[in-house]
Amino acid sequence: MWLTHVVLCQGLDDGPDFLSEEDRGPRAVNVDLQTDATLQVDISDALSERDKVKFTVHTKSTLPNFKQNEFSVVRQHEEFIWLHDSFVENEEYAGYIIPPAPPRPDFDASREKLQKLGEGEGSMTKEEFTKMKQELEAEYLAIFKKTVAMHEVFLCRVAAHPVLRKDLNFHVFLEYNQDLSVRGKNKREKMEDFFKNVVKSADGVLVAGVKDVDDFFEHEKTFLLEYHNRVKDASAKSDRMIRSHKSAADDINRIASTLYTLGTQDSTDVCKFFLKVSELFEKTRKIEARVAADEDLKLADLLKYYLRESQAAKDLLYRRGRALVDYENANKALDRARAKNKDVLQAETSQQVCCQKFEKISESAKQELIDFKTRRVAAFRKNLVELAELELKHAKGNLQLLQSCLGVLKGDT
Amino acid sequence: MQLEEEVEDKFELNISITNPEKVGDGMNAYMAYKVSTQTTLPMFRSKTFTVRRRFSDFLGLYEKLSDKHTPNGYIVPPPPEKSIMGMTKVKVGKEDNSSAEFVERRRAALERYLQRVVFHPSLLQDPDVREFLERDDMPRAHNTQALSGAGFLKMINRATDSLSKMTIKMNESDVWFEEKLQEVEAEDQQLRKLHIMVDSLVGHRKELSVNTGGFAKSVAMLGSSEDNTALSRALSQLAEVEDKMEQLHQEQAASDSFCFAELLADYIRLLGSVRASFDQRMKTWQRWQDAQNMLQKKRETEAKLLWANKPDKLQQAKDDITEWEAKVTQYERDFDRVSATVRKEVLRFELIKYWEAFLPEAKAIA
Numbered sequence: 001m002w003l004t005h006v007v008l009c010q011g012l013d014d015g016p017d018f019l020s021e022e023d024r025g026p027r028a029v030n031v032d033l034q035t036d037a038t039l040q041v042d043i044s045d046a047l048s049e050r051d052k053v054k055f056t057v058h059t060k061s062t063l064p065n066f067k068q069n070e071f072s073v074v075r076q077h078e079e080f081i082w083l084h085d086s087f088v089e090n091e092e093y094a095g096y097i098i099p100p101a102p103p104r105p106d107f108d109a110s111r112e113k114l115q116k117l118g119e120g121e122g123s124m125t126k127e128e129f130t131k132m133k134q135e136l137e138a139e140y141l142a143i144f145k146k147t148v149a150m151h152e153v154f155l156c157r158v159a160a161h162p163v164l165r166k167d168l169n170f171h172v173f174l175e176y177n178q179d180l181s182v183r184g185k186n187k188r189e190k191m192e193d194f195f196k197n198v199v200k201s202a203d204g205v206l207v208a209g210v211k212d213v214d215d216f217f218e219h220e221k222t223f224l225l226e227y228h229n230r231v232k233d234a235s236a237k238s239d240r241m242i243r244s245h246k247s248a249a250d251d252i253n254r255i256a257s258t259l260y261t262l263g264t265q266d267s268t269d270v271c272k273f274f275l276k277v278s279e280l281f282e283k284t285r286k287i288e289a290r291v292a293a294d295e296d297l298k299l300a301d302l303l304k305y306y307l308r309e310s311q312a313a314k315d316l317l318y319r320r321g322r323a324l325v326d327y328e329n330a331n332k333a334l335d336r337a338r339a340k341n342k343d344v345l346q347a348e349t350s351q352q353v354c355c356q357k358f359e360k361i362s363e364s365a366k367q368e369l370i371d372f373k374t375r376r377v378a379a380f381r382k383n384l385v386e387l388a389e390l391e392l393k394h395a396k397g398n399l400q401l402l403q404s405c406l407g408v409l410k411g412d413t
Numbered sequence: 414m415q416l417e418e419e420v421e422d423k424f425e426l427n428i429s430i431t432n433p434e435k436v437g438d439g440m441n442a443y444m445a446y447k448v449s450t451q452t453t454l455p456m457f458r459s460k461t462f463t464v465r466r467r468f469s470d471f472l473g474l475y476e477k478l479s480d481k482h483t484p485n486g487y488i489v490p491p492p493p494e495k496s497i498m499g500m501t502k503v504k505v506g507k508e509d510n511s512s513a514e515f516v517e518r519r520r521a522a523l524e525r526y527l528q529r530v531v532f533h534p535s536l537l538q539d540p541d542v543r544e545f546l547e548r549d550d551m552p553r554a555h556n557t558q559a560l561s562g563a564g565f566l567k568m569i570n571r572a573t574d575s576l577s578k579m580t581i582k583m584n585e586s587d588v589w590f591e592e593k594l595q596e597v598e599a600e601d602q603q604l605r606k607l608h609i610m611v612d613s614l615v616g617h618r619k620e621l622s623v624n625t626g627g628f629a630k631s632v633a634m635l636g637s638s639e640d641n642t643a644l645s646r647a648l649s650q651l652a653e654v655e656d657k658m659e660q661l662h663q664e665q666a667a668s669d670s671f672c673f674a675e676l677l678a679d680y681i682r683l684l685g686s687v688r689a690s691f692d693q694r695m696k697t698w699q700r701w702q703d704a705q706n707m708l709q710k711k712r713e714t715e716a717k718l719l720w721a722n723k724p725d726k727l728q729q730a731k732d733d734i735t736e737w738e739a740k741v742t743q744y745e746r747d748f749d750r751v752s753a754t755v756r757k758e759v760l761r762f763e764l765i766k767y768w769e770a771f772l773p774e775a776k777a778i779a
Contacts (some may be wrong), residue, residue, distance in 0.1 A: 230635045237628040244621035251614035255739060257605045377641045384647060 038062050041159045041174065043152040044072065048144060052076055053105045059174045065356055074175045077104055078411070080151055083158075086169045094319045094366035095373055096164065096356075099157035100308035102150040108138045122344055128257055135253070153305070163165040163364075204318050214362070220369055221317055228310040235303040242300055261340050298390075302383045306376060313372050323358040425453040428546070430524040435518050436467075443467045446520060448527070456538075464549060468495070470545070471523055477541045478530070486751035488690045488695075488758045489536070490529040491682040493522035507587050514667075523680060559660060561705050589756065594691050601684045608677040615674060618666035622659045629655035690755050699749045701744035708737040 038061060045056035060074045072121050084101035087093050114136050121129055330351040337347035432447040449463045482489050496515070531537050629652045636648030662726045715730040 071541065095594055161724045194613040223638070226638045227635075230638050231632070234628070237624065237631040241624040241628045244617055248614060248617040251610055251617055255607060255610045255614065258603055258610060288605050373641065377644050378645055381647070384651065 002189060023033060039159050039165055041152075041155045043148055043155070046144070048107075053144075053147065055148065057155065057174060065171055067157060072175075073174065075173070077102070077151070078155060079173065083169060084154070084174050085315075087167070090167075093116040093164065093167075093315070094323070095361035095368070096161070097309070097316050097368045098313050099154055099161070099164075100148070100305075100312045101410055102154045105143075105147040109141065109142060110136060110143060114140075131253070131257065142297075146297075151213045200318075203322070217317070217320070218365060221321075224314050224317060228307070228314060229311055231303055231307045235300065235307050242297065250265065293327070297385050298383050302379065306379075309372065309376070316365055316368060320358070320361045323354070323361050326352075326359040327354040426537070427451040428524065428527050428531060430520055433520050444516060444519070446523060456543065464546065465546070465547060467626065468519070468523070474541060474545050475532075478536060478539060481539070481541075482536065483689060484693055485759065486690050486693050486754035487533075487535060488683075488755075490526060490533070491686050492526050493519060494682075499576065522675060522679070529683075531595070554710045580666075590691070590694070590752070594688075597684055597691070598685050601681065601688075604677055604681050604684065606683060608674065611674045611677060617667050618662055622662035622666065625655055625659040625662060629659060657779050672733065687758075690758060694751050694755050696749070697744070697748045700742070704741045704744045705739060708734065708741050708754060711737050 024085045042058055044058035047054045047056075053076070055075050055077075057074050057075050058070075059066070081101055084098065087098045114257050116131070117132055158167075158170055159325060164170065325352065330347070330353075332348040334351045335346075337344045391410050427450070429449050431449065433444050433448075436443055436445045445465045445467050447463055448466050449461070450457070451461050453460065465608050471492050475489065479489045496519075514719045518678055530542060536542055548706070631657060633652035636652060639648060640643040711730065711733045715727070715734055718727050718730050
């Protein structure tokens with residue numbers, strides 16, 4: 001394995017943006033989140049080692065809580081997960097959409113391919129080998145960039161959230177320059193998680209059945225459910241589409257190299273020239289196909305992200321629903337207590353607590369969901385516009401290429 | 414430029430194959446193709462004429478031409494392959510895309526085949542070819558079972574096997590042949606690889622078009638559930654665009670398959686014919702060598718007889734020698750002739766290849 005050192009220069013943008021090779025320059029300010037000079041977080045560097053990735057989290061802040069105005073720490077994926085889980089488990093944040101955790105960096109697929117390439121080195125020509133190696137490296141780099149972007153988006157969302165940015169754990173995460181000693185969950189804890197999830201989903205079904213008093217939330221519930229399913233479907237289909245596109249591009253690549261071999265071994269000028277030109281044509285067509293797939297990725301990543309976000313929104317609604325049920329149960333308990341005239345005070349306090357909790361969640365949830373909508377619309381718009389522009393650019397380029405190739409072939413006769 | 418002119422001068426004959434029609438029903442049904450010829454050549458009865466032919470007629474033509482010309486070293490273009498699967502679907506009357514595609518592919522392949530045949534100056538002179546193009550009804554060609562797709566390929570393979578297993582090392586006086594054979598073999602290998610890849614590409618393109626269609630539908634659903642109207646509209650438009658892409662991909666797959674893949678398959682078969690002609694040359698040489706050996710033996714016999722003083726047998730021996738001497742000269746001349754033919758054929762073959770290959774690429778681009 002090799003060490004890849006990727007330096008990323010991030011702009012001022014705090015929004016849920018998706019890093020791509022194309023837009024490195026200054027980016028338009030995102031409509032939904034304020035660019036806040038008081039706290040800016042980005043991932044300035046990343047290193048890929050044997051089986052882990054080390055992110056350099058860079059913070060710029062004018063807030064008094066930090067010892068310095070600008071500092072960096074090195075973090076690994078598990079520490080991000082720890083931070084996310086700490087948010088989820090914190091009751092105070094029950095009323096907010098917790099930004100979804102970044103997915104684990106997954107280089108297994110491309111590592112496997114690399115190994116296969118190494119084993120098959122003897123069986124192919126030197127050109128073929130270098131070509132495939134280059135391709136694999138490019139693929140590796142692309143996955144790498146994606147995972148960095150995902151982690152960065154998570155941090156930026158936290159930093160932009162008015163409440164979450166003040167979280168103590170978050171500050172520790174940003175500032176503490178030693179290892180956080182967050183170990184991954186051991187088997188027992190993983191089992192606990194599994195059971196918790198089972199209970200949660202069963203409970204979720206129960207809670208979802210309860211009709212909500214508030215129209216807004218009722219509407220949101222139905223909407224989110226449907227939306228989440230549809231996003232899931234769209235995300236899966238887009239993945240499949242991109243995979244076929246990539247396979248087609250791979251095929252074109254291989255055709256190009258075979259044509260090249262044909263062209264070089266033939267001694268007749270006529271055939272040789274034809275083949276060489278056709279090979280050139282195929283080669284660049286392959287590049288175009290690959291880039292088309294890259295923008296498709298814009299679409300696919302967008303959908304995947306909103307899959308996770310809509311899940312987080314659903315989780316919020318679940319928590320609210322849970323609080324509602326608790327509130328209603330507390331009310332019933334209070335009524336019973338009053339009827340029996342026993343433990344009334346206790347029942348009253350618990351009812352009060354539930355009521356407060358419920359109202360607090362409802363209030364913040366409403367705002368969160370509205371924000372979610374605005375964010376979503378803006379992100380979709382941005383990405384779809386960029387996608388369309390890129391597709392246009394590539395289509396034009398392809399057309400030009402074909403026309404020039406045709407000209408060359410005609411002129412040659 | 415110069416090549417173009419040469420080609421056009423010779424080409425006063427245009428052939429097209431159209432209107433595939435199903436004749437009959439059930440398992441005895443067959444496809445009849447309209448073969449239209451347009452020509453200014455004087456050897457034909459009229460300037461334009463049409464006949465109807467079926468697939469086995471084409472195979473029969475190939476057989477006749479091959480029997481006559483391959484032993485002389487000519488490269489006889491091979492016919493398209495027989496396909497039991499494809500034809501059965503058509504016979505059974507399955508009116509779907511795949512059988513329509515099959516008929517179209519076959520029609521195009523038959524057209525290419527005939528065009529190659531008439532492009533060959535010597536084959537054009539063959540009365541069988543003329544009869545094929547002109548005669549209104551032709552006797553059914555039998556024994557075309559041997560030319561079924563698998564059979565043909567087996568034949569070619571056997572030819573190449575025997576070539577490689579030749580234990581008698583041919584005393585190659587002309588290194589040109591050796592080089593050419595090597596080239597042909599290497600090219601064959603590459604073309605086969607290429608054919609596999611193009612097939613794979615066509616498959617993936619088809620897959621892509623299917624997946625794009627699925628995605629389009631999914632995006633449309635997403636758009637309908639989105640409550641922001643502008644975004645909803647945008648998403649449904651995206652769905653429409655993707656739908657169009659699906660069609661585009663499908664078309665591209667079809668054109669790739671028709672132009673590129675089919676042509677490659679043709680070339681692989683043509684190369685088989687080329688190797689067969691080389692094979693013929695070898696055989697001729699072998700015959701010549703055998704004749705020489707025989708002559709040598711006869712001479713030895715004569716010498717022995719002289720020594721043993723048996724005058725009656727001597728005359729026989731002398732006659733034998735004369736006979737074999739003649740044979741030797743004949744075979745040597747044959748060999749030279751065949752070698753020359755093969756050489757000319759191969760050069761012509763390369764020329765055709767260039768033109769044929771260029772045309773579909775240009776079409777594919779457009």
